[in-house]
Structure formats: C-alpha cells, structure tokens
Amino acid sequence: MNKIIKKSLAVAFVLVTAWGCKISQPAIKAENTSVPETYNQEKQFGQSEIPVWKEVFTDSNLIALIDTALSHNQELNILLQEISIANNEIQARKGEYLPFVNIQGGGGIDKVGRYTRDGVVEANHEIKEGKEFPEPLSDVMVGAFASWELDVWKKLRNAKKSAVFKYLSTVEGKNFMVTQLVAEIAGSYYELMALDNQLSILEQNIQIQKNALEIVKMQKQAAKVTELAVKRFEAEVAKNQSLIYDIRQQITETENRINFLVGRFPQPIQRNSAAFPDLVPNAIQSGLPSQLLANRPDIRQAELDLEAAKLDVKVAKANFYPQFRLTAGMGFQAFNPRYLLTTPESLIYSVAGDLVAPLVNKNAIKANYRSASAQQIQAVYNYERSILNGYIEVTNQLSKINNLDKSYALKSQQVAALTESISISNNLFKSARADYMEVLLTQRDALESKMELVETKMMQLNALVHVYQALGGGWN
Structure with missing residues (x-):
C-alpha cells in the first residue's frame, strides 16, 4: 500500500509540474x-x-x-x-x-439523537464496564498545530x-x-x-x-x-x-x-x-x-x-x-477535563501533507x-x-x-x-x-x-x- 501511495504522489507531482511548466517564460x-x-x-x-x-x-x-x-x-x-x-x-x-505554529484550545458539549449513527455507537459501547457514555458528552482539547508551505519554487x-x-x-x-x-x-x-x-x-x-x-x-x-x-x-x-x-x-x-x-x-x-x-x-x-x-x-x-x-x-x-504544504499537530483531547492530561489515552497527534495546483x-x-x-x-x-x-x-x-x-x-x-x-x-x-x-x-x-x-x-x-x-x- 505504501508503494502505491508513493507512486501516486510521484505521478501527481510530475503531472502538475509539467502543467505548470507549460507557461511561457516572462517577457523580461x-x-x-x-x-x-x-x-x-x-x-x-x-x-x-x-x-x-x-x-x-x-x-x-x-x-x-x-x-x-x-x-x-x-x-x-x-x-x-x-x-x-x-x-x-x-x-x-x-x-x-517560515512555519506557522499556533496554540489552540477549546471545549464543548454535544448531545446526539438516540437513533443517529453516533447515538447508536454511544448506546452499544461503554468506556468502562457497566457505564454508558455521559449525556450530554463534553469535549475538551488543547494543543499546538503547525503548517508550513514548502517554498519549492522560491x-x-x-x-x-x-x-x-x-x-x-x-x-x-x-x-x-x-x-x-x-x-x-x-x-x-x-x-x-x-x-x-x-x-x-x-x-x-x-x-x-x-x-x-x-x-x-x-x-x-x-x-x-x-x-x-x-x-x-x-x-x-x-x-x-x-x-x-x-x-x-x-x-x-x-x-x-x-x-x-x-x-x-x-x-x-x-x-x-x-x-x-x-x-x-x-x-x-x-x-x-x-x-x-x-x-x-x-x-x-x-x-x-x-x-x-x-x-x-x-x-x-x-x-x-503546485504548492506543497505540511501540517502537523499535537495535543490532548478528552471528554472530561480530569482525563485531559492522561497519557497516552488522551494524547492526539497528526501529520499530513498536501499538493495543490491550479x-x-x-x-x-x-x-x-x-x-x-x-x-x-x-x-x-x-x-x-x-x-x-x-x-x-x-x-x-x-x-x-x-x-x-x-x-x-x-x-x-x-x-x-x-x-x-x-x-x-x-x-x-x-x-x-x-x-x-x-x-x-x-x-x-x-x-x-x-x-x-x-x-x-x-x-x-x-x-x-x-x-x-x-x-x-x-x-x-
């Protein structure tokens, strides 16, 4: 699977680069x-x-x-x-x-319907035996998130x-x-x-x-x-x-x-x-x-x-x-503030990259x-x-x-x-x-x-x- 992804990205890179290179040189x-x-x-x-x-x-x-x-x-x-x-x-x-790094924090309360998809998940799964999802369900998050546009074309x-x-x-x-x-x-x-x-x-x-x-x-x-x-x-x-x-x-x-x-x-x-x-x-x-x-x-x-x-x-x-951008984030997220700093259960992180071309x-x-x-x-x-x-x-x-x-x-x-x-x-x-x-x-x-x-x-x-x-x- 990794080989397929790498090949796909390489092909996409070649295509968008070739498309961009079709533009005539500037009339300097x-x-x-x-x-x-x-x-x-x-x-x-x-x-x-x-x-x-x-x-x-x-x-x-x-x-x-x-x-x-x-x-x-x-x-x-x-x-x-x-x-x-x-x-x-x-x-x-x-x-x-230079990379942009932001600190983000937030919280909220969510009440879902019993017959919705999330409602079914809450009704049939418990965090601990004998205890259902809290209702309404709170959500607390704090972390640092970064984004960086790679200056490939200067x-x-x-x-x-x-x-x-x-x-x-x-x-x-x-x-x-x-x-x-x-x-x-x-x-x-x-x-x-x-x-x-x-x-x-x-x-x-x-x-x-x-x-x-x-x-x-x-x-x-x-x-x-x-x-x-x-x-x-x-x-x-x-x-x-x-x-x-x-x-x-x-x-x-x-x-x-x-x-x-x-x-x-x-x-x-x-x-x-x-x-x-x-x-x-x-x-x-x-x-x-x-x-x-x-x-x-x-x-x-x-x-x-x-x-x-x-x-x-x-x-x-x-x-x-094409523009190349990397995004990454790391922080803590939990349904209850007292579990917010519990690791590794409340630890969240992400790394992603994208390529965009007109x-x-x-x-x-x-x-x-x-x-x-x-x-x-x-x-x-x-x-x-x-x-x-x-x-x-x-x-x-x-x-x-x-x-x-x-x-x-x-x-x-x-x-x-x-x-x-x-x-x-x-x-x-x-x-x-x-x-x-x-x-x-x-x-x-x-x-x-x-x-x-x-x-x-x-x-x-x-x-x-x-x-x-x-x-x-x-x-x-």
Missing part, C-alpha cells in the same frame, strides 16, 4: 543604461565628488533653515513613515516562508527579496525628496535676498527721481520747461512707488513659502541681504555622466523598482506551479502574471527615463552656469555705464543741453538694468543649486 525587458561619455561642454570637469549640502551652502541662516526643514517638513516625515511601512512588509514576507523568497528592494526604493525616494527640499529652500532663500536688494534699488531710484522732480519744478518756475515735464516725472515716481508694494508682497509670499517648507507658521526669515551682491557661486565638478547612475537618488530608486518588478514576475509565474479557470493567475510582466516593462522605461532626465538636467545647468557668467559680466558693464549716465543727463538738463525725456529715460533704463543684474545674480546662485541637485547631492 532588458534595460539600457548607456549614457554619453561627456556632457558636451567646452570645459570638461573632473571626478564628481558631491559634497554634503553644508559644504555648498555656507550661509548660517540658510543652514539653520535647512536643518529645521529636515526635522519638521511634513512631506519628508510622511516619506519616513512610508519607509517604516516598507520595512514592516519585509518582516511580513519573511515570515511567510515564490516566498522572491516575494521577500522584492519587498527588500521596495524598501530600499523608499529610502532612495526619501533621499531624492531631501535633495528637492534643500534645493527649494536654498532657491527661495536666494530669491528672498534678491527681492530685498531690488527693493533697496527701487527706493534709491525713487529718491533720485524725487530729486529730479524738484529740479524740474524749479525749471518750470523759471519757465524753462512746461507742466508736462512735471507731470511726467510725478507719474514716474508714482509708478515706482507702486512697485514697492508688489515687491513687498513677493517678499511676504517667498518668506511664507520657506516657512511652509520648514514646517512652521509664518514668521520673518533671518537673512543678510546686504551680502547678496558679493556672493560668488562655488564651482562643482560634474564628473562623468556614468556617475549619475550612482549619485542620483531618483535613478537608484528607479533601478531598485526595476529589480523588484523582475522578482514580482517570478512570483506571479510561481503561482502556476487546473481549471486560471484566469486570475494569468491576469496577475500579465500585469506583473507589464509592470516590469514599465519599470524599465521609468529607469531609462530617469537616466535621460538626469543627463539632460546636468547638461542644461552646466550650460546655464557658463552663459550666466558671461551675461552677468556684460550686465555689470551696462549698470556701470547707465549709473554714470544718470548724473551726466542731470547735468546736461540743468544746463539746458538735454530735455527732460532724456533724463527720464536714462533713469528708467538704469533702474531696469540694476533690477536685471540682481535677477541675473539670483539665477547664477539658483543654477548652482540646480546643478548640485542634478548631480545627486544634498541627501547625505
């Missing part, structure tokens, strides 16, 4: 990680050694803001909880391929490994979030300093225009100009005074944007805006494009997601194969398998897109830094020339060698050039922030 798409050798810049940069953000942003006020944000930013704290959830998933998957282990990759992916997602947070705070901080400088320039220009207005009024009293000149200067002063409130509103909104990122209610932002014109962006070596694969958290996250997706395909494929109606398994394959292909495209996006971001920012350096030098010359032309036009106007429109236009051009110079300086600093972010720094 290979990723393309090739990148150009350089960033197509005129100047090639050396080895990329991304410093921590505190070595790039040395302003003490900015450092304090970033430190506070890394502790109190709500979105970052939400991601930290996602990491905790992913870590718990690893423990859950790990436990699935489905459970692959599921656990996939959970590990997803956990590491959430960690890289947090790192990428840190780079974005540091960059956004630094960019907003420099924008705030730029607005302060623009406000100061505008106030200085208004004072110059007020002085010119007084001169025009005196010229009108001397009948050298008409009322039209006075009104044009008054209109120019009023226009620039209204711009002050626009800039103040922008300052308020920028401050509150920083406060939101820091995770606190609106309050003034400490900064030293007087030092803004003298800020010089530090040079950051870009290194080779291939180093982006190791430096950028978003690329590493996409790579980990891809590895998890590959394992998910294997897990979905394993569902077509045969008919496998639509759900096929659908999950096809979905896992499609998600793996999606992960490949996302990984390749992340690499392409990283390369383009670095290329754009390196080009921007180079062009802004040249632009700032020329705008500085423009500001110097127009600033000098203000006094020249005023002197010419006083000596009646220039009309009021020349003075007005000169002042207007000088103001615009100064404002543009501040904006260019802000763009230079932001380009430093963005290239540092694009190279993958800020998260250490």
